[in-house]
Amino acid sequence: MIPHLDDHDTRILAELQRDARLSMAELGRRVQLSQPGVTERVRKLESAGVITGYTAKVDLGKLGYGIRALLRLGRAESARVTKVVQQTPEVVNAYNVAGQDNWLLEIAVMDVAHLDAVISKFGQLTEVSTAVILHPVREHQPMLPVPRDDPRTIIRKVSLA
Amino acid sequence: MIPHLDDHDTRILAELQRDARLSMAELGRRVQLSQPGVTERVRKLESAGVITGYTAKVDLGKLGYGIRALLRLGRAESARVTKVVQQTPEVVNAYNVAGQDNWLLEIAVMDVAHLDAVISKFGQLTEVSTAVILHPVREHQPMLPVPRDDPRTIIRKVSLA
DNA sequence: TATGAAATACGGTTTTT
DNA sequence: AAAAACCGTATTTCATA
Numbered sequence: 302m303i304p305h306l307d308d309h310d311t312r313i314l315a316e317l318q319r320d321a322r323l324s325m326a327e328l329g330r331r332v333q334l335s336q337p338g339v340t341e342r343v344r345k346l347e348s349a350g351v352i353t354g355y356t357a358k359v360d361l362g363k364l365g366y367g368i369r370a371l372l373r374l375g376r377a378e379s380a381r382v383t384k385v386v387q388q389t390p391e392v393v394n395a396y397n398v399a400g401q402d403n404w405l406l407e408i409a410v411m412d413v414a415h416l417d418a419v420i421s422k423f424g425q426l427t428e429v430s431t432a433v434i435l436h437p438v439r440e441h442q443p444m445l446p447v448p449r450d451d452p453r454t455i456i457r458k459v460s461l462a
Numbered sequence: 463m464i465p466h467l468d469d470h471d472t473r474i475l476a477e478l479q480r481d482a483r484l485s486m487a488e489l490g491r492r493v494q495l496s497q498p499g500v501t502e503r504v505r506k507l508e509s510a511g512v513i514t515g516y517t518a519k520v521d522l523g524k525l526g527y528g529i530r531a532l533l534r535l536g537r538a539e540s541a542r543v544t545k546v547v548q549q550t551p552e553v554v555n556a557y558n559v560a561g562q563d564n565w566l567l568e569i570a571v572m573d574v575a576h577l578d579a580v581i582s583k584f585g586q587l588t589e590v591s592t593a594v595i596l597h598p599v600r601e602h603q604p605m606l607p608v609p610r611d612d613p614r615t616i617i618r619k620v621s622l623a
Numbered sequence: 624t625a626t627g628a629a630a631t632a633c634g635g636t637t638t639t640t
Numbered sequence: 641a642a643a644a645a646c647c648g649t650a651t652t653t654c655a656t657a
Contacts, residue, residue: 303526314525317518321482326629338646340630351524356602357478358515364475365464365608371559371566386599395600398532400593405532411608432561438547439556441517447526447572485630487654501655 304349306446309334313342314351318443321355358441361393366409368416369393369434374404377427385426391419402430465510467607470495474503475512479604482516519602522554527570529577530554530595535565538588546587552580563591 306314312332316323323331329339346352361369374382379397382404386395394407406423410416416431423429467475473493477484484492490500507513522530535543540558543565547556555568567584571577577592584590 303524306525314518314520318520319517321516321518324629325631335647336630337632337648341645349524350521352518353521354480354519355482356480356517356519356604357475357482357513358517359475359479359605360511360514361605363464363510363512364467364605365610366605371557383599390603390605392600393603393605395598396532396595397597397599398593398595400591402593404599405593409605430561432559432563432566434557434559436558437556438544438558438565439553442551442554443517444520444522444525444527444551444554444570449526485654497655498657 304351305449306351309342310346310351311445313339313346315443315445317343317352317355318441361409365411367412368410370408370410370416371432371434372404372406372408372420372423373402373430373432374406374423374426375428376403381426385423389419389422391415465512466610467512470503471507471512472606474500474507476604476606478504478513478516479602522570526572528573529571531569531571531577532593532595533565533567533569533581533584534563534591534593535567535584535587536589537564542587546584550580550583552576 309332313328316328316331325340325343326336328343329336332339334342343352382395382397386392386406389408391408391410392406393409396405397403398405408416408419410419416433420429420431470493474489477489477492486501486504487497489504490497493500495503504513543556543558547553547567550569552569552571553567554570557566558564559566569577569580571580577594581590581592
């Protein structure tokens with residue numbers, strides 16, 4: 302289920318999360334592999350499902366979306382929520398979660414009137430609580446494979462100094 | 463502040479959000495522009511800050527992170543939260559939000575013990591409520607520019623049928 | 624449109640298990 | 641011993657002026 306990823310794979314994943322448009326030639330230089338070698342590695346990471354795709358990151362503000370917000374929805378039927386999400390392009394991310402609130406949506410809207418419209422739409426399904434995003438502290442943190450041999454190194458990092 | 467984006471730009475943004483590794487030649491074919499033409503467009507979208515980067519999407523489960531969760535933090539000093547976030551690689555996204563909870567973090571951890579470790583770390587700053595992600599309904603929805611001439615078309619789409 | 628660089632395909636070699 | 645991974649080269653495609 303979890304493929305074995307060595308040091309080369311880890312460095313490839315780090316580089317491609319930082320810049321997905323690197324040429325294979327340049328990527329090879331950075332991870333000390335030949336161009337065909339690194340190409341084959343990337344192809345395998347893709348077919349193993351470790352890399353699931355490549356995407357351009359966009360500035361939502363520059364696209365005209367002045368407000369980003371998080372909506373927490375109360376209990377609601379899964380099929381109905383899923384359907385409304387699919388019909389709502391303003392929803393950037395949507396998760397079904399365990400806990401008192403069952404759904405968490407991240408949305409992008411133009412202005413307050415637009416925000417009100419989206420909230421009202423989901424408000425017809427269940428109760429909605431809204432939190433406007435003021436400032437992203439961190440976004441799209443590149444993630445590396447968990448060390449297989451000594452997982453405790455991670456735990457140790459987590460504890461406060 | 464908000465650059466004017468025409469139909470060509472919109473199609474370029476759609477394609478690059480779907481597959482950021484498209485060659486300029488292939489991208490040009492898809493949006494009906496010459497290779498130099500589309501290259502110049504993309505370069506301008508980058509320098510205008512509309513496209514902020516390109517990233518590989520990875521399957522966190524395949525990297526060994528079996529649990530994804532959302533943490534809501536209560537009131538806490540901004541500098542302290544920021545510092546701990548920066549020292550915690552398990553935090554994928556972090557937002558400062560308006561509302562009763564001041565912070566929302568998305569994290570990836572190996573297992574329950576690891577989850578407990580991360581929660582405890584932030585629990586030293588303020589109260590933490592945790593929601594484990596059961597199932598993503600939508601992720602990384604490609605976003606297109608808001609139509610400039612008739613914003614109401616968007617509002618109309620939002621209202622329920 | 625032309626020139627240089629990069630991607631893909633192939634055969635041979637080395638390393639790993 | 642077997643398998644996998646890597647490299648060098650040639651051809652096609654692509655990027656940049």
